[in-house]
Amino acid sequence: MFCKYCGEEVTEGVKYCSSCGHPIDNNIDIDFTKKEEGPVVDTGPYKVFAIIGYVYGFASLAFCWCPYMFFAMIPGIVLACLGTNSKNETKRNQAATGRTLTIIATAINVILTIAFTVFWIAFAFDMAKRN
Numbered sequence: 001m002f003c004k005y006c007g008e009e010v011t012e013g014v015k016y017c018s019s020c021g022h023p024i025d026n027n028i029d030i031d032f033t034k035k036e037e038g039p040v041v042d043t044g045p046y047k048v049f050a051i052i053g054y055v056y057g058f059a060s061l062a063f064c065w066c067p068y069m070f071f072a073m074i075p076g077i078v079l080a081c082l083g084t085n086s087k088n089e090t091k092r093n094q095a096a097t098g099r100t101l102t103i104i105a106t107a108i109n110v111i112l113t114i115a116f117t118v119f120w121i122a123f124a125f126d127m128a129k130r131n
């Protein structure tokens, strides 16, 4: 166990810290250890951003074949980035996954949108020439 005042390791059962002289309270030490155990619960807004960012990632991939959809994907990237500030590690990882998926979907969508636009402009010019 460790002294709660100076952080020095002390022998189990001693009454006083050999480094700083503070009395060692075994009960306080046990409570201190308990606090560090278990997953950190995030009750703040970043948890919500992480969940939305995660779902957004999959939704963006599902719709990445739709031209001009990248406009709708950008908020997802922002939300996922905010979600990576969550205190909970699982939520942070989900937010990071969502961010990666949305960025990939956005990149695919931008390329498809450019190809789609070029195709229709070429088509329109071709039609104009014929008339």
Ligand SMILES: [Zn+2]
Residues within 6 Å of the ligand: 003, 004, 005, 006, 007, 008, 017, 018, 019, 020, 021, 022
């Ligand atoms: Zn001490």
